[in-house]
Amino acid sequence: MALDRKNVPNDLSAFWMPFTANRQFKQAPRMLVSADGMYYKTADGRSVLDGTAGLWCCNAGHNRPKIVEAIRQQAGELDYAPAFQLGHPKAFELASAVRDMAPEPFEHVFFTNSGSESVETALKIALAYHRARGEGQRTRLIGRERGYHGVNFGGISVGGIVNNRKYFGTLLTGVDHMTHTHLPKEHAHTKGQPEYGAHLADDLERIAALHGPETIAAVIVEPVAGSTGVLIPPKGYLERLREICTKHGILLIFDEVITGFGRLGSSFAADHFGVMPDLITTAKGLTNGVIPMGAVLATSPIHDAFMQGPEHLIELFHGYTYSGNPLSSAAGLATLETYREEGLFQRAADIAPYWQEALHSLKDARHVIDIRNIGLIGAVELEPIAGAPTKRAFQAFLDAYEKGILIRTTGDIIAMSPPLIIEKSHIDQLIDTLRDVLTNLD
Numbered sequence: 331m332a333l334d335r336k337n338v339p340n341d342l343s344a345f346w347m348p349f350t351a352n353r354q355f356k357q358a359p360r361m362l363v364s365a366d367g368m369y370y371k372t373a374d375g376r377s378v379l380d381g382t383a384g385l386w387c388c389n390a391g392h393n394r395p396k397i398v399e400a401i402r403q404q405a406g407e408l409d410y411a412p413a414f415q416l417g418h419p420k421a422f423e424l425a426s427a428v429r430d431m432a433p434e435p436f437e438h439v440f441f442t443n444s445g446s447e448s449v450e451t452a453l454k455i456a457l458a459y460h461r462a463r464g465e466g467q468r469t470r471l472i473g474r475e476r477g478y479h480g481v482n483f484g485g486i487s488v489g490g491i492v493n494n495r496k497y498f499g500t501l502l503t504g505v506d507h508m509t510h511t512h513l514p515k516e517h518a519h520t521k522g523q524p525e526y527g528a529h530l531a532d533d534l535e536r537i538a539a540l541h542g543p544e545t546i547a548a549v550i551v552e553p554v555a556g557s558t559g560v561l562i563p564p565k566g567y568l569e570r571l572r573e574i575c576t577k578h579g580i581l582l583i584f585d586e587v588i589t590g591f592g593r594l595g596s597s598f599a600a601d602h603f604g605v606m607p608d609l610i611t612t613a614k615g616l617t618n619g620v621i622p623m624g625a626v627l628a629t630s631p632i633h634d635a636f637m638q639g640p641e642h643l644i645e646l647f648h649g650y651t652y653s654g655n656p657l658s659s660a661a662g663l664a665t666l667e668t669y670r671e672e673g674l675f676q677r678a679a680d681i682a683p684y685w686q687e688a689l690h691s692l693k694d695a696r697h698v699i700d701i702r703n704i705g706l707i708g709a710v711e712l713e714p715i716a717g718a719p720t721k722r723a724f725q726a727f728l729d730a731y732e733k734g735i736l737i738r739t740t741g742d743i744i745a746m747s748p749p750l751i752i753e754k755s756h757i758d759q760l761i762d763t764l765r766d767v768l769t770n771l772d
């Protein structure tokens with residue numbers, strides 16, 4: 331098909347693209363110009379099946395009428411309202427709707443604009459919470475190797491992905507990391523949660539003993555690690571982490587930026603695994619990825635610890651110009667309604683077994699060394715090219731895009747997280763095309 335010239339800018343140099351091989355991209359741009367349902371349209375008129383829900387965020391698929399209309403209407407009614415010392419109705423309505431969708435202990439919602447900001451917010455709430463209760467010596471924050479918690483300084487400090495850390499100085503002090511949960515030999519080709527590995531949570535006891543548990547404010551983990559290449563928690567691991575945190579008075583933060591809003595077939599991973607943290611960070615699926623927004627969910631004991639002192643005083647010295655802004659709030663309300671009306675979380679749970687079997691049918695495909703899955707998340711790990719890590723998976727991504735499917739890669743791992751509206755025929759298209767890509771890959 332002829333190139334649609336009006337959609338192809340002739341100067342690509344100004345935009346310094348995030349997490350992108352800029353020079354490679356600008357030589358052969360991959361330009362998306364529209365989207366509907368399960369498909370993107372490219373500038374050269376091709377359809378590309380969205381195997382990643384954008385960036386793990388468009389859980390209801392693309393161009394959803396209710397969400398589009400809500401944003402349109404809101405923009406014409408109240409475009410912006412100051413976020414500090416003033417309110418507007420939709421932010422309160424959305425906070426209540428999120429609370430109603432969240433596990434029971436989570437009664438309060440603090441709005442941000444992204445997953446990274448949710449992480450910073452949760453870490454700061456944890457520190458200030460302990461201080462408000464007279465335990466200001468709890469200043470240490472514990473993350474995990476291979477963890478991804480966004481790109482701000484708190485997030486990369488508790489995060490455990492080396493390239494996201496090593497270029498950026500000394501990061502936060504007082505941070506330590508538990509060992510990651512990936513045991514390639516024992517876990518290879520496991521469907522769902524691995525049986526073995528709950529004991530890896532005991533690494534928190536080692537860290538607590540090293541620093542003194544009374545110095546630790548919080549532990550943050552992704553219930554399912556996504557950006558590091560999909561690491562599924564071994565059975566009993568999250569339960570054990572919860573026990574150790576409770577024993578030592580340490581807050582447990584679940585970073586649910588990708589697992590929130592239906593990805594595992596329930597509202598949150600906390601529901602899915604039946605393990606309740608003290609704080610939950612979210613973003614992405616909150617607005618179906620359409621307008622930037624994030625949120626931190628807090629239990630009443632945490633929230634109430636701040637509600638002390640004279641009532642004219644600000645209780646938490648934190649917030650963003652766009653916290654709970656009208657357009658995001660309208661998009662969030664319409665998104666949650668769409669999830670509810672279409673029963674999308676249940677839909678994800680119902681189709682997850684088909685997804686699992688389709689993914690694992692790639693076990694004998696060329697270059698594949700491991701396959702992992704849970705809910706509507708899947709990863710296919712490739713044998714790296716000797717001396718050129720990441721190159722093979724990146725080539726797979728490029729070839730897949732040319733052949734009409736959108737996948738994501740991190741290291742030599744292909745990660746997929748399709749919209750929850752996916753049909754079996756889309757799963758077949760995704761997996762068949764990926765098999766074809768792998769077969770023809772060097």
Ligand SMILES: Cc1ncc(COP(=O)(O)O)c(C=O)c1O
Nearest residue numbers: 444445446478479480585587588
């Ligand atoms: C677990 C987790 N936390 C935080 C983030 C950062 O979110 P954002 O890119 O919206 O800042 C991400 C993004 O993928 C994520 O997966």
